[in-house]
Each structure stands twice: as C-alpha cells, then as structure tokens.
Amino acid sequence: MAKILSSAQMRAIEAKAIAEGRVTGLELMERAGAGVVAAMLEHWPELRVGAFRAAVLCGPGNNGGDGFVVARLLAARGWEVTCYAWEGLARQGGDAGVMRARWLAMGGRLLDYGAFDPVHDGVDVTVDALFGIGMARPLPIGAVNGERVACAHRMVAVDIPTGLLADSGRTIAPAFRADLTVTFHAAKWGHYLDAGLASCGKLVVADIGLPQGPQDWPADAVEVVGAPTGRRLSKNGGHKFDHGHTLVLSGNTGRGGAARLAARAALRVGAGLVTVGCPPDAMAEHAARLDAVMLREVPHGAALTRMLADGRISGLCLGPGLGLGTRQEGLVAAALRAGRRLVLDADALTILSRRADLFGAVHDACVLTPHGGEFARLFPDLAEQMARLPAQEAMSKVDAVPAAARRVGCVVLLKGVDTVIAAPDGRCGVHAAAYGREAPWLATAGAGDVLAGIIAGLMARGWEAFDAACTGASLHVEAARAFGPGLIAEDLPEMLPAVFRRLGV
Numbered sequence: 001m002a003k004i005l006s007s008a009q010m011r012a013i014e015a016k017a018i019a020e021g022r023v024t025g026l027e028l029m030e031r032a033g034a035g036v037v038a039a040m041l042e043h044w045p046e047l048r049v050g051a052f053r054a055a056v057l058c059g060p061g062n063n064g065g066d067g068f069v070v071a072r073l074l075a076a077r078g079w080e081v082t083c084y085a086w087e088g089l090a091r092q093g094g095d096a097g098v099m100r101a102r103w104l105a106m107g108g109r110l111l112d113y114g115a116f117d118p119v120h121d122g123v124d125v126t127v128d129a130l131f132g133i134g135m136a137r138p139l140p141i142g143a144v145n146g147e148r149v150a151c152a153h154r155m156v157a158v159d160i161p162t163g164l165l166a167d168s169g170r171t172i173a174p175a176f177r178a179d180l181t182v183t184f185h186a187a188k189w190g191h192y193l194d195a196g197l198a199s200c201g202k203l204v205v206a207d208i209g210l211p212q213g214p215q216d217w218p219a220d221a222v223e224v225v226g227a228p229t230g231r232r233l234s235k236n237g238g239h240k241f242d243h244g245h246t247l248v249l250s251g252n253t254g255r256g257g258a259a260r261l262a263a264r265a266a267l268r269v270g271a272g273l274v275t276v277g278c279p280p281d282a283m284a285e286h287a288a289r290l291d292a293v294m295l296r297e298v299p300h301g302a303a304l305t306r307m308l309a310d311g312r313i314s315g316l317c318l319g320p321g322l323g324l325g326t327r328q329e330g331l332v333a334a335a336l337r338a339g340r341r342l343v344l345d346a347d348a349l350t351i352l353s354r355r356a357d358l359f360g361a362v363h364d365a366c367v368l369t370p371h372g373g374e375f376a377r378l379f380p381d382l383a384e385q386m387a388r389l390p391a392q393e394a395m396s397k398v399d400a401v402p403a404a405a406r407r408v409g410c411v412v413l414l415k416g417v418d419t420v421i422a423a424p425d426g427r428c429g430v431h432a433a434a435y436g437r438e439a440p441w442l443a444t445a446g447a448g449d450v451l452a453g454i455i456a457g458l459m460a461r462g463w464e465a466f467d468a469a470c471t472g473a474s475l476h477v478e479a480a481r482a483f484g485p486g487l488i489a490e491d492l493p494e495m496l497p498a499v500f501r502r503l504g505v
Contacts, residue, residue: 001223004187004430006396007133007166009218013185017210025095028208029062032184033069035206036158039182040125043202044154051078052124055116057162058100059086059130065096066158067129068103075108082109084116086130125154128176132159133166133188157181160190161199168396169193169418177201184208189222189398189430193418197434222398225421225431225470227478230503232463232471233270240272244314244460247307248453249298249331250278251323251347256285258321258346258449261489263293265453266317268493269475271460275313277304279327301330308338315460319345319369320449329355336361341459345369345452353377359408364424366410367465369452375414379404402428411465413455415448419473423466431473439480446489451476453493475499 005013017023041048056071058064064086071081083103085092092100104110155178160166163175169190181200183191190196191203210216235243246266250259259276267274276286277298286295298304307313316335322328324347332351335342336358342365344352349370352359359378362368368378376383382404385395397414402422405412413421419431433439455472459465479495480487482502 001226001429002187003217003221003223004189004192005185005218005221006189006398009221010133010185010188012218013210013216022211023209025062026098028184028210029065029095029099030069031208032066032158032206033073035184035204035208036066036070036127036156036182037073039180039204039206040154040156043180043204044125047125051080053080053122054082054125054127055123056081056083056127057086057113057116057130058083058092058096059132059134059162060092060096061131061134062094062096063129063132063134063158064092065094065099066132067127068092068096068099068108070127070129070158071108072099072103072106075106082111084111084113086113125156127156127158128162128178129158130162135160135162135165135172155179155201157200159183160188160196164190164196164199165392166190168391168394169196170391170394171195171199172391175199180204182206185210185212186221187224189396192224192430192432192434193397193420197417197432203435220426220428223427223429225419225429225474227437228471228474228503230500230505233500233503233505235270241312243270243272244457244462245273245275245312246271246315246317246453246456246460247275247277247313248317248320248456249304249322249335250276250282250286251321251328252279253282253285255321255323256282256289258446259317260286260289260293261446261449261493262317262320262345262453262456263290264490264493265450265496266315266457266460267292268496269454269457269461269472271315271457274457277307298331300327301334304331304334305338308334308340313340314462315341315343315456317343317345317452317456319343319348320452322347324350329358332358333361336363336366339363339365341365341456341465343367343369343452343456343459345448346374349374349378362408362410364410365459365465367413367455367459367469368408368410369413369415369448369455369469371415371448375404375412379407398422398428398430402426411469413469413473415451421466421469421473427466429466429470431470431477433477437477437481439477441483441485441487442477442480444488447476447480447492450479450489450492454496478502 157178
C-alpha cells in the first residue's frame with residue numbers, strides 16, 4: 001500500500017537527504033517545479049503546443065521557490081508568465097530567494113500579490129505556490145477564496161491548495177480549490193482527509209529523487225488502503241466450517257432488517273456459514289426472509305453463552321438493528337466474555353458508551369466501527385480535539401483514531417468518505433472514496449450494516465482484525481462502484497461476486 005506523510009515527516013525526510021549529501025535543496029526545488037510542469041502537460045495535453053498565459057502565485061517559503069521554477073520552465077516553452085509575490089517582493093530567502101533571482105535574471109515579470117486580479121487577468125492557468133505544507137494561518141485573500149480562481153480555466157496547486165491544512169485536511173477560510181494538485185515524494189495526510197478530498201482535484205505524486213527504500217519511510221507512516229488483492233479472498237478447498245461461521249445478533253420484531261443485511265454480507269464475503277440469532281418473537285419475521293442464512297433463538301446473554309460453547313462459531317457481529325435494553329446489554333457482555341473475533345457497530349457502540357464496564361471489557365480481537373457521532377460518544381475528548389477551533393489547532397483524524405485504538409485496545413474504524421482504520425499497535429490506514437474511487441451512493445440507509453457484516457465475515461474466515469477492517473472498507477466501496485447510481489444497501493452484498501471476479505478471486 002502507498003504511504004502518506006505528515007508535514008513534519010516530509011520535512012524530516014528532506015532534511016535527512018540533504019544532510020547526508022544525497023541532494024541539495026535547490027535540486028529538490030528544480031525537480032519539484034519540473035514535476036509540476038510535467039503533470040500539467042499530462043493532465044491538459046492541449047497545453048503541450050502553443051503559447052499560453054499563466055499566473056504563478058509565489059509565497060515567501062520553499063513553495064514559492066517551486067513556483068518560480070514552474071514560471072521559468074513555462075516561460076522557456078514560450079508562455080507569457082507573471083509571478084505574484086506574497087507580502088512584498090523581497091520576502092523570499094534561502095533557496096526560494098535563489099529561484100526568485102533566477103526568474104528575475106531571465107527577465108521574468110514579478111509583481112506584488114496585491115496586483116493579482118483573478119477576475120480580469122484572463123490567464124489560461126493559475127499556479128498556487130503560496131504556502132504548500134507550511135500553511136499555518138488564515139489568509140486575507142479576498143476574491144480568491146473557497147472556489148477555484150474565478151477567471152482561470154485551470155487551477156494547479158503546488159503540494160497542497162492554499163488554505164488546506166496538510167496534517168488534517170481542514171480548511172482555514174478562505175481556501176483555494178484546485179483542478180490539479182501536484183505533491184512530492186508522497187501524498188500528505190491532508191490530501192486524504194476531510195476537505196482535502198474535494199479541494200485537490202486530480203492528485204499527482206511527483207518523484208523528486210528522495211530515497212524510497214523500506215528503511216527510508218517513518219515506522220509510523222500511514223498507509224493508503226486501496227483495492228484489495230484477490231488471492232487472500234479466494235477459497236482453496238475445504239468444507240464450509242473451514243471458512244468460518246459468523247453469528248449476527250438481531251433486535252426485536254420489526255428491527256431485523258439491519259441484521260439480515262449484515263448476515264447476507266458476511267455470507268457473500270465468503271464465511272462458510274452465517275446464522276442470525278434473534279429473540280423468539282422475531283423468528284417468524286426472519287424465517288420469511290432468510291434462506292441460506294440460518295436462524296437461532298437467542299433470547300438473552302445466557303443463551304448466547306451456551307451457543308458459543310460451539311467453538312466453530314468463529315466470528316460475531318453485534319449492533320445493526322440490535323436495539324437498546326437489558327437483553328442487548330447482556331448480549332454484548334456475553335460476546336465480549338467469549339473472546340471471539342467480534343465486530344461492534346451501531347447500537348452496540350451506544351451500549352459501550354453507556355456502560356463503562358463493558359467498554360473496559362473490549363479486547364484485541366474486536367473491531368469498533370463508529371460513524372462520527374458514535375465516535376464522539378465513545379471518545380468525547382478526542383472528538384472535541386478534532387473539532388477544535390481555530391482549525392490549525394485541531395487534532396487530525398490520523399492522530400485521533402490511533403489514540404482511540406490504543407486507549408480501547410482494539411481496532412477502530414471511523415467511517416466516512418475518509419475512513420480511518422487504526423490498530424492498538426500503531427498501524428493506521430486511510431481509505432478514501434476519492435481520486436477515481438468515489439462512491440457517493442453509499443450515503444444510504446443500511447450501508448454501514450453491510451460494512452459490519454463484511455468485516456465480520458472476513459474475521460470469521462480467520463482474518464486478523466486490522467486486515468479485515470481495511471479490506472472490508474475497500475470491498476464496501478468496490479461493491480458500491482460496481483452498482484453505481486440508484487444503489488440501496490440490499491444491492492451491496494449482491495455486487496460482491498462481480499467485485500471478486502474483477503479481482504481474480
């Protein structure tokens with residue numbers, strides 16, 4: 001899986017390479033500028049031949065230096081280029097100052113940023129090289145704000161759009177919105193979190209020659225969870241019990257749909273057997289709707305404990321449509337005592353938030369799958385830190401979710417377009433339904449129940465909790481994309497066979 005970095009991790013990698021004499025800051029800047037131009041011409045092939053107009057907005061730091069390189073390379077192609085310097089013409093120092101001097105030495109045009117008029121300049125491309133990952137304060141940018149520059153046909157961000165925080169994906173208004181974002185060496189957390197998914201347009205990672213061996217990445221680098229591989233999802237012989245038995249606990253009469261969705265998903269993802277456990281008065285409802293999924297009466301926690309004496313039940317799912325009350329709390333308690341692989345979702349998470357004794361009984365074979373509101377009930381201090389204002393003082397999701405996983409001692413999956421999955425041992429992954437993997441149709445009732453069932457099914461098959469959560473999140477999106485518009489939750493399990501065929505399962 002690809003890795004994404006915080007701004008501090010990226011700076012440390014650059015500083016180490018420079019200190020070791022592998023590269024100079026000026027060489028990195030030249031390569032970054034060349035990477036931006038190459039990405040522009042790849043993304044907009046109509047710009048490869050002809051003379052065009054560009055405005056390059058250059059900040060006072062290294063991002064501005066990258067911008068002067070871009071300006072020089074475009075001018076060498078015959079473009080009419082104007083650079084606009086942030087807060088005075090003489091602010092650039094160090095390597096950025098050298099690049100500014102090179103731009104001026106070739107007769108380049110340099111104006112103060114205040115002279116930039118996005119409404120009337122009529123440029124073909126605007127290059128945002130103002131602050132990059134060094135963004136730390138709100139900007140009085142005026143007309144250039146939360147939407148793309150009004151007159152520009154094309155907006156390019158160098159490293160990250162101005163106004164977007166590289167470590168959280170939150171915005172400091174006003175913020176730019178790019179059509180193309182070119183970052184270097186590795187994507188940053190903010191590209192994959194929160195507003196970053198909608199602000200970056202197409203994301204390109206340009207190689208600038210920094211070392212990329214296994215030893216060159218931070219041990220705690222976050223991974224991007226992409227499409228799963230087919231090999232691990234395959235069934236290679238054996239009988240049904242060799243592929244696990246998933247038990248999904250259901251709520252009372254009239255509340256069984258969510259449990260059936262989870263059960264169907266567990267079966268489709270490859271669990272050898274799946275059973276729905278429900279109170280006696282819900283048996284008829286489920287029996288009318290279930291065929292391949294089996295059915296058992298589980299009226300209370302003691303009955304669940306007796307049922308779990310069968311060691312072949314290898315994975316449980318509690319929460320979808322479970323309801324709240326004494327029975328449900330007893331089921332959660334019995335499931336936790338059994339120590340089996342366990343997904344806790346929806347109402348089970350609400351029970352945990354109300355019962356400190358049960359929350360304290362969560363173990364390392366569990367996966368918690370909260371949405372934002374449930375996460376706030378389970379971890380109110382972390383949720384408060386993520387929502388903190390000003391935005392630059394807020395905790396990133398890729399800090400908060402690993403902190404939650406360490407605290408509770410199990411895998412935590414925080415659902416969203418930017419789903420963050422963390423294990424208590426420090427592993428963290430981000431699955432973003434973006435950058436060519438958008439699945440807006442997942443915003444439908446019951447989709448989360450299907451995700452819980454997919455993860456529970458994989459865990460019943462013997463998958464380790466973190467891997468099951470990451471793969472489950474990916475399969476969930478792949479199924480939604482395979483169906484497309486008009487998706488409802490019932491469609492998701494039925495798309496898994498098509499996803500598996502495409503993956504070569």
